[in-house]
Amino acid sequence: xxxxxxxxxxxxxxxxxxxxxxxxxxxxxxxxxxxxxxxxxxxxxxxxxxxxxxxxxxxxxxxxxxxxxxxxxxxxxxxxxxxxxxxxxxxxxxxxxxxxxxxxxxxxxxxxxxxxxxxxxxxxxxxxxxxxxxxxxxxxxxxxxxxxxxxxxxxxxxxxxxxxxxxxxxxxxxxxxxxxxxxxxxxxxxxxxxxxxxxxxxxxxxxxxxxxxxxxxxxxxxxxxxxxxxxxxxxxxxxxxxxxxxxxxxxxxxxxxxxxxxxxxxxxxxxxxxxxxxxxxxxxxxxxxxxxxxxxxxxxxxxxxxxxxxxxxxxxxxxxxxxxxxxxxxxxxxxxxxxxxxxxxxxxxxxxxxxxxxxxxxxxxxxxxxxxxxxxxxxxxxxxxxxxxxxxxxxxxxxxxxxxxxxxxxxxxxxxxxxxxxxxxxxxxxxxxxxxxxxxxxxxxxxxxxxxxxxx
Numbered sequence: 001x002x003x004x005x006x007x008x009x010x011x012x013x014x015x016x017x018x019x020x021x022x023x024x025x026x027x028x029x030x031x032x033x034x035x036x037x038x039x040x041x042x043x044x045x046x047x048x049x050x051x052x053x054x055x056x057x058x059x060x061x062x063x064x065x066x067x068x069x070x071x072x073x074x075x076x077x078x079x080x081x082x083x084x085x086x087x088x089x090x091x092x093x094x095x096x097x098x099x100x101x102x103x104x105x106x107x108x109x110x111x112x113x114x115x116x117x118x119x120x121x122x123x124x125x126x127x128x129x130x131x132x133x134x135x136x137x138x139x140x141x142x143x144x145x146x147x148x149x150x151x152x153x154x155x156x157x158x159x160x161x162x163x164x165x166x167x168x169x170x171x172x173x174x175x176x177x178x179x180x181x182x183x184x185x186x187x188x189x190x191x192x193x194x195x196x197x198x199x200x201x202x203x204x205x206x207x208x209x210x211x212x213x214x215x216x217x218x219x220x221x222x223x224x225x226x227x228x229x230x231x232x233x234x235x236x237x238x239x240x241x242x243x244x245x246x247x248x249x250x251x252x253x254x255x256x257x258x259x260x261x262x263x264x265x266x267x268x269x270x271x272x273x274x275x276x277x278x279x280x281x282x283x284x285x286x287x288x289x290x291x292x293x294x295x296x297x298x299x300x301x302x303x304x305x306x307x308x309x310x311x312x313x314x315x316x317x318x319x320x321x322x323x324x325x326x327x328x329x330x331x332x333x334x335x336x337x338x339x340x341x342x343x344x345x346x347x348x349x350x351x352x353x354x355x356x357x358x359x360x361x362x363x364x365x366x367x368x369x370x371x372x373x374x375x376x377x378x379x380x381x382x383x384x385x386x387x388x389x390x391x392x393x394x395x396x397x398x399x400x401x402x403x404x405x406x407x408x409x410x411x412x413x414x415x416x417x418x419x420x421x422x423x424x425x426x427x428x429x430x431x432x433x434x435x436x437x438x439x440x441x442x443x444x445x446x447x448x449x450x451x452x453x454x455x456x
Contacts, residue, residue: 012057020042030076030078031133037079039066039086042068043085045091048204051089051166052170067087067138068088069090069135069136073139077196089108095108102178105209124212130148138202141160142202143196143412200442220270222254223298230369232298234343236289236292243285244275247366247369250353250366251267257317317366331379332379339402339410344407348374355397399425403426409425
C-alpha cells in the first residue's frame with residue numbers, strides 16, 4: 001500500500017475517499033467466481049473533476065485505479081487484484097440531456113439503464129440494451145455489454161455514439177460527435193467501448209435511443225427436443241423476421257425458473273420470444289414463427305401481452321443465475337459465455353448438453369440464441385476440488401469447440417480475469433497490438449492492472 005499517496009488523495013477529496021473495512025470489502029468482488037482482493041481505498045466520485053484529480057494523483061504516484069459501477073460484472077473486471085483505488089462512479093448519476101428528435105441521450109457514467117428508461121418513459125422513447133442486471137451505462141460501455149434485445153437492437157458497440165473519458169494521465173478527451181456517422185480520425189469511441197477500464201475512466205456516455213413500439217407481445221413455446229428449439233431460432237433468423245428477443249432455456253434451466261419464479265412451465269427445452277411493432281406487424285411475425293416452431297415440434301405459443309405479465313416473464317429469465325440454488329442449495333455457478341456463427345448453434349448447444357449429460361456434475365444451458373450466444377452454468381461447490389476440476393475441464397472443451405467453429409469465448413461477459421488466458425487463442429498475434437495500445441494509452445500501467453493489455 002502506498003499510504004503516502006492515499007493520504008494526499010484524502011486531503012484532496014475529503015470524505016469522498018474511504019478506507020472503511022466494509023466499504024473496501026464491497027469493492028473487493030463482483031458476481032464472478034474469482035476470489036476477492038481488497039482495494040487500499042475507495043473513492044466515490046461525484047463530479048468529473050473528482051475523477052480527474054483522483055486519476056492524476058494516482059498517475060503521479062503509480063497507484064492502480066479500478067473503475068467500479070454496479071458491481072454486476074461476471075468475469076472479475078472490477079476486482080482490484082493489485083490493490084490501489086477502487087473508483088466508484090455510482091454518484092455520477094445525472095441525465096444531462098435528451099434529444100428526442102435525434103434519438104439520443106447524454107448521461108453520466110453512473111446512470112443505470114432502468115433509471116434512464118424511467119426518465120424516457122413519458123417521451124415515447126427507450127434505451128434498448130438489456131443485460132438483465134440494472135448495470136450502469138459506463139460499466140456497460142466498458143464491458144461492451146449486450147443482452148436479450150441485442151438480436152434486434154444491437155450491443156453497446158452499436159448504441160454508444162460518443163464518450164467523455166479521463167485518460168490515465170488525468171486529461172479529459174471526447175470521442176465522437178452527436179451525429180449518425182463520421183469518417184474523421186481513428187474511431188476512439190469503439191476503442192474505449194469494451195476496454196474494461198484499462199485505457200481510461202469513462203465519465204459520460206452518449207447513447208442511441210429507440211421509439212417505444214406500438215405493440216410489445218411476449219410468448220413462451222416449449223419443444224419436444226432441444227434440436228427443435230434451436231433449429232427454430234436458426235430458421236426464424238434465416239426468414240428475416242426481426243424478433244426483439246429470442247431466448248433459450250434447456251429443461252434444467254426451466255426446472256430452476258419454475259422453482260424460483262413459480263412459472264409452471266413444462267419441463268422441456270423452451271424459447272422465450274418477444275415481438276415489437278404495429279399490431280398487424282406483430283401478428284404477422286408471430287404467426288410465421290409459430291409455424292416454424294410447429295414444424296420443429298414446438299407447442300402452441302403461451303402469450304403474455306399485459307405489461308405486468310411480460311415483466312414477470314423476463315424477470316424470471318434474467319434471474320436464472322439466482323434460481324440455481326433451487327436446483328442445488330449452496331452451490332456456486334461456474335459461468336461460461338460463448339458465441340458461435342448462428343448456423344453452428346444447434347451443433348454447439350447439443351454438444352455442450354451432451355458433455356453435461358456425460359458428467360457427474362449438473363448444469364444448465366441458457367442463451368441469447370438469436371445472436372448465437374449461449375451460456376453453460378456448471379452448478380458446483382468450488383471447495384470440492386473434483387467438482388471445480390470437472391467444471392474447468394468441461395469449460396475448456398466448450399471454449400476449444402467454440403474456437404474450432406470460428407466463434408468467440410465471450411459474446412457479452414467480456415474478459416476480466418477469468419478469460420484472460422484465452423485471449424491469445426482467439427486473437428493470436430493481434431494481442432501484441434493490444435498490448436502496444438495499452439502501453440501507448442497507459443505507459444505507467446495504472447488503469448485496472450492485470451487485465452486487458454497486461455497479459456494474454
